Amino acid sequence: MPEPLGVVDSPPIEPQRLAAAAAGAAEAAPDTAEPVPRIHRRAPRMPRLRSGTQRPRSRAWRRVAVAGVVLAVLAVIATGGLLAAQSVYFIGADANGQVTVYNGLPYTLAGGVRLYTQYYVSGITVAELSPLERGRLFNNELRSQQAATNLVSQLELDRIAGQ
16 A cells, blocks of 8 residues: 655655656656655745835935034044144234234145134334344244243343344
8 A cells, every 4th residue: 555645754865866766767657656746945035125215215314324423523623623723822923024923823724714813913023033033933833822922022021132
């Protein structure tokens, strides 16, 4: 008596041996051979998104968030740089030729944007200074507020003349 289909006492048959057995059975007696069970395999499916617009929207929000964070970091860096630039002073000459203490950095950007402002204008002109004094004062050295004003005050009191 033949075993009913679906009851298997033997280990699973490999696909090559199953195909060879089916080919041999078909050649021997096509009408009397038992039907060979077929192995059905499915290809794995990719998970589907809930809606077609959800993924691009999340990418757009992610890009906006990253751009916002980058802009915030740049703003903090720029603010720190401006505050640091306002804590330094240098000595120069104004348009009238007077010795002046400036607050900021001794640079002018494209478009005429100056990174400095006048802090103190002395009563001494550049023409009154010796070459040694000019070299000491106008070297664009960054100083503290106290150091820059003390140097100009000593110059005004004629304490550094001839040095």
